[in-house]
Amino acid sequence: MNRMMIIPVTVATVAALCVAALGATVTDLGPWYQALAKPAWNPPDVVFPMGWTVIYALITVAGITAWRAAPNTAAAEWVIGLFALNGFLNISWSILFFRFQRPDWAFYEVVLLWLSILAMILYCGRFSKKAAVLLVPYLAWVTFAAALNRAVVELNAPFG
Template identity: 65%
Template sequence: MSKSWILPAAVASVAALVVAVLGATITDLGPWYQALGKPDWTPPGPAFGIIWTVVFALTAMAGITAWSKAPSGRAADWVISLFALNAFLNILWSILFFRVQRPDWAMIELTFLWVSIAVLIIYCGRFSRVAAVLLLPYLAWVSIAGALNWEVIQLNGPFG
């Protein structure tokens, strides 16, 4: 039995954990966030942690699957690069929304995050349908986050 999955699994797990911890550290649910008007359909606070945990676990599994199914070293490098770009954009959204307190800028950035997930689905799907399917909940959740972000802008803007 081959153990070729151990290294990508370890790397993907550590990467997902680092992104999750950075995102959680950046996320400040203090007075500024609490004072924001939010739509009635905003999920309860604890739901965010649960959903992000599931999304990051599925994303890590997608990364492992896509990397291991990549038809060449160059394709595997692209998988890693696209996931790294996506991780950067994920963290940047939290910085813009919670630290810079600019939901309007975060909304613009979220479009790049959404596109990066779509690109991951398309690229990884070329050689792993499973990886593409594992990324669909991430795209769905970021779509919901985008709708929430938009509503926060509508209820509280202008910012700056």
């Protein structure tokens, strides 16, 4: 690996690992979650960590790719900012859903998460089609998660 790649790869990898670890730390599949009514199409719990592992790997590669392809420092800083905002929203959803036990609030927040992914795709796609394509599975995953979140709200409301 050349020296030009070390910083982006290191920063993106550490950031993705931190977001994944924080998200996992606040995710509690204990009695409250198990007691929630879920739709028939809810996948087994084991699917989620496997899916998130793939998604985080794709996000990391997309971030590195976009950062390296950015035409100037300002564009690279926007890439970092968009990915950082997205990481914050990703963790926030887990906190709202699992820690606060408010799937209703989490549903509204997942809309912001979804929009942040779309913003990353559109912005990065201006100078890196590869980065944009790598983020499409993340958008699809969060679209599915949002639909699942909405179904949980409908089956279990009211909350709080």
